[in-house]
Amino acid sequence: MEEVASELLRRTDEAISRLGFNARAMLVGSVARGTWLRQEPDIDIFILFDEGLTREELEEKGLAVAREVAGAAGEEKFAEHPYVTMKFRGLDIDLVPCFDVADPKRIKSAVDRSPHHQRYVKEKLTPQLADEVLLLKQFATGIGVYGAELKKQGFSGYLCELLILHYGSFTKLVEAASRWLPGEMIDISSHYSDRSELKLMFENQPLVVVDPVDPNRNAAAAVSLQNFSIFVRACQDFQHRPGLKFFFPRQVRLLKPRELDRILKKRGTRIFCVVFRSPRVVPDVLFPQLRKTERAIVTRLAQEGFEVLRSDVWANSNSAILIELSVSSLPGVKTRVGPPPNVPAESFVREHLGSKSYLAGPMVDAAGRMVFELKREWTDALDLLKDILSQRASFGKHVAEAIARKYQIYEGAKLKALLRDSGFREFLSEYFTRRLPWYR
């Protein structure tokens, strides 16, 4: 790994000279710090340009260097800036142009922060602490919360490093984290004078770890409440009964069609899977949109009386939104509860007495509130789902466009057709046998 990294650094510096630019290559990330896991063989070469350049100059010159290094093997990508990825000796390489900003609080783009993180960690992290980071990273991977990308919303490598630097060891972190509450705040470099200042700065975040190179930033901002809670539970359980299963849990057993049939029968729920071609956007754009769409569908179904038991999203070249309902059809009548006796009800009564959907009322319930019984608009969940997919209100933009082009709904046993896709099979297998990984 280190050999490959050195060679790439050398090649990048050569490319810079050849092109006559004022810049330098820098190895950042876990490989640079000796904290990489076998599963993440990502080598990040940053190309640092003078901060006096314009954005356009940076992008132009940066891409020129990256193309010179990668040649035909390079593939251009785009996050905040364009960058280049390539395969090199079997490893994934990122070539990322950025500004060499002296003060990390005044960076021009998120990638400019990485060299500062690199310097901070490199300075503080002893080889012994690096081993503790590896333990933590494998733990987070095992329990399923490793990775800050929006698909995962978990713990970044940098966050793992900061936690080890703060607590001193994996064991001490586990001990502390098993008592964490949502809203936990860790100010490593003691930037804030008191907790109230911290609270004001970082509201409503399950975990706050103040970034020592930029105290306005929460290095744990990506962590969802769900993943925070999973981490805390894992620490509690590990404290109580440590084991390898936290680091290397059993794989999810892949379901055979017949097993899926048996599970579907046992659950007796109504399951819809909306499948469509994934829009051509990066996962960090796609997954938030998929979740937003999932939420819009679940919310509308619930509004119309169809309670969703569980739902999930998945994507590779196709995207899927899985919706599992407790109730698949509802009666033709619904109750509309109005005001209590002290609140005027005239307009409530006028509205519903003359309505097309009138069935019974006005009546007064045991709690004294005015009540009407009205015809329910949607009595079948599938009809409603199709309506939601035709309206696409509050869907993610690109997902809405993809669904507008074409989608298919697989219902119940029809899901078996999707098992042919190995990624989808894994998704469904995990969904229907879901357990926290260390309980598998």
Added chain:
Amino acid sequence: MEEVASELLRRTDEAISRLGFNARAMLVGSVARGTWLRQEPDIDIFILFDEGLTREELEEKGLAVAREVAGAAGEEKFAEHPYVTMKFRGLDIDLVPCFDVADPKRIKSAVDRSPHHQRYVKEKLTPQLADEVLLLKQFATGIGVYGAELKKQGFSGYLCELLILHYGSFTKLVEAASRWLPGEMIDISSHYSDRSELKLMFENQPLVVVDPVDPNRNAAAAVSLQNFSIFVRACQDFQHRPGLKFFFPRQVRLLKPRELDRILKKRGTRIFCVVFRSPRVVPDVLFPQLRKTERAIVTRLAQEGFEVLRSDVWANSNSAILIELSVSSLPGVKTRVGPPPNVPAESFVREHLGSKSYLAGPMVDAAGRMVFELKREWTDALDLLKDILSQRASFGKHVAEAIARKYQIYEGAKLKALLRDSGFREFLSEYFTRRLPWYR
């Protein structure tokens, strides 16, 4: 009416002399005050005995007098004391023995209060005010809240008289009551020095009207929150647009079997009617028990996930509990939500991981709480209803015994078989076309 009452008074006094008792007859109630409605031709003759007698002596002597008056026409009944009812010239007569207690705060039984009410109202009520009482009684009858018996839980005749005495006229009462809030307190004889004292005395009652002959008693104690609210709504609507329809609303149109079929289809709900022989108890015992049983059934159904849309009870020689469900069957899986991350979950996990009903979990939901998916015990509402009827937990005592002997469940279109009973037909017709009477 007055002729019949005088004749009965004379006969009762004669009977007392014949038997050589120290007692006297007294006409009480609406007939005595000129406030009776055509629909309530009840003549109440009270037989007042010296308060020095024992309860046994009172019952023995009282019944002797009543039997002497009624002869073979009499029928013995029992409330707090025994009393005798009879038909006389087409009218319903009650012959009620009671103690002649000087201080109404020291009565020995509820019936001893009636002579005091009689004297209080007779003294205050002018013929003009009596007309206003008649208006109010007919109003309360029309909107369906007249009667303090436990079947109705509405406004007694005495309460109507007190309200007119307090407000001065029907119109003034309507004006005031249209602004009543639940917890309204009226202290006619200004017994209490302030509202806080009143509040302390009569907690959690929708309407409090302090009984002027016994300030410890709420003359409106029978009024349910539902009937209180209906009364307030009726007053609001009457204020806004007065009309005869409040006093004489349209009758409920009786449904034909075919119409019932159409309504059931339109509602699309699952309807069960539990029918059994009414236990041999008076309506004031039966109806609270029927409602208690209804509540027990509805609560248990809801606990198991079967939400009840509406329910009702009814009785003549048979009793019926009607249960209308939004959802008739549920999937085989249910969600069991556990503690948030800061609360230990060990015992929660141990309990469900090893449980026979285990399906999936532990998992952590978006809100960070531990969740299991378990096998649902009851997936069909009828199976569950039969189980509830076999357990009879929290049922009314006599109702539980009657159901233990025998019951039948009529479901959906089978309800048509019950339309042959004219009382039941009226009950079902009103249930399925329910509207506040003045909106019919």
